[in-house]
Amino acid sequence: MTTQTEAHSQIAVEVAGLKVSALQDGTGPNIVVLHHSTGSPGWIPFYDQLAANHTVTVIDMPGYGQSERPGWARHPRDIAILLHSAIHKMGIDTDAHLLGLGFGGWVAAELASMHLHGLDSLILVGAAGVQPEEGEIADVIFYEFEEYVKLGFSSDEAYAEVFGDEAAPELKELWDFSREMTARLTWKPWMFNRQLPHLLSEVETPTLLLWGENDRVTPLSVAEVYNASLPNSTLQVLDGLGHLVELENPQAAADAVSSFIAGL
């Protein structure tokens, strides 16, 4: 199924009896994007940058946005397995770069551990999924959810530049809706999987770990664990940015991704 929304196509496939929906634009090698725990806000400028020379597909992960909820799912790995099929059915599993943002980075890392054929690279942006040796991954439970999103920026001013002093009701609804699904998938432990570092040690896929210097959600110590676990990873830190690098500085984030892909 393909329909046009604004300039982007909306595509959908059925996996395990559930509709999985995505937005798509651009031409060239595939970049498959998995969104944050707060859901996909739609087509953001970062995707336009990437779509200049890639086919960018932004999937609503099962249970988020326009993708139906797998009521039985209890772990991000369940979502990764569903996405494994969805990506294949969408025909975007060859010449593909898998890019995960935050919580979506965790799902992407789980997917990479399944040794996807045709996965050219893995790009984890401020990814959750592993336990840092120092500090902890911010816990949405202790924040008003708008405050939690603010925590994703390097400053309140940076948040206001993107979302205004107060976010639009549609976005608040998206965040509220999304965090329920997230809470169904991770709770104890919060936002990481103790098995994952061990599984990642066998993942040869070239990986870019892209982090904001001032990430207050998934601190740099998380990136260090990924970097130590993955045999073929590179850590790139973006100066002065917070967790949501793709919103705070789309150009810098897209440039980092493009040069990484170009250098493969």
Added chain:
Amino acid sequence: MFIGYFTERPYQDFESGWVGATGREIEDLGMTNGDYDPRIGAELYNRYLDEKVYAEEMGFDGLMLNEHHSTPFCMGGVMNVEAAILARITKRAKIVLLGNVLPIWEDPLWLAEELAEIDMISRGRLVTGWVRGTGRESVAHNSQAPFNWERFQEAHDFVVKAWSTPGPFRWEGEHYQYRYVNPWARPYQDPHPQIWIPGVMSRNTVKWCAEHRYPYVMLATEIEPTKKSFEYYDEVARENGYEASTEHHGYLFKVHVDETEELAEEAGRKYISGPANPFLEGNQGTVRSNLQNLPGLTSRTQLLPTVSTFAAAARGRQSDRDAALAEKEAETDKVDADAFGTYEEQVNKYSIITGTPKTVIPKIRHVLEELRPGNIFFWDGDGAMNHDDAMRSLRLFGEEVIPAVREMGKELDLKGAFEVNTGSGAAFPGD
């Protein structure tokens, strides 16, 4: 009519300012237990138990306990321990637990065993009650909020089966799994203690409760919404083929009795002082709405109504700064309005009833006539009230108020859940 006594058992430290209008910040899950003094805890636990014993002497039918976690407004984190002690040191009164927070129990078999022991030690005086708990409870015991309601229902079904079906049996549920269910303790009451469900407004809990024909006890809610909840209960009852009556309706409300009107007002104001339940209006605690609105505690199962687009963010950016400011000012005005006169407002709308027996009795009558509950609990001795405040009131309850309320109960035909079986509608033998 069933008449019970309740206090939330707040942690009161008169010296350090954990009580009374001290201005000390009391924020939900925002305090350190480094400030907790076990010696004060020891005094308070014993005091509250002593008051319960005296309440029984004064003629109350039930001694109600409740449970909250990681908070100074209720010391009943492990209320089953208090219940077990009351089972041994009281003789006649029912021990009413309203209630155990079912979804946060990782091992409800353990709960089934504990409650069966309490029921046996008390020789069949236990009334069990179960709640879903607030977000605070889910956080304090790290129970996955989106599955709260599912866990509540499954734990209920499991405990009732563990009590009423001879074991061993196997339980492979969605949230609980056991390979050998055969507790060597069974409830004294056959098939099991009465189950009462306390609550505030949750529609699906009222519905579930009415479907199970359990008494529903509204917790200090205002009169009109309480009436509406009872009406909804009755409607669900009819859909399920029975007529609900007074025995299915319970109501907890704040009543303090004192020797003079002056003393009564002084003590009445203490309801909203100190570490009293911050969820009740006028109290000094600060509620954190994110804890009450945990993800999934109220489920949103549908797809989002529209495709969210980043364009919405632009609307947020363009939002009128003045409008946002005006809204904030309106909020501030609201808070200020709430900060003044809430005690008087609560007195005016019967949320707090305080006075001498002469002035209290007609107010209780008003509440009973309006709501027609067969099971009531007087909530007293709370907030900043001390032992003397509690004991004066208990004595006057016994001497004057309870006898008068019993007469009202007969006159208004308010039968309680120990007079009429809520499951069958039949009168209990001997009552």
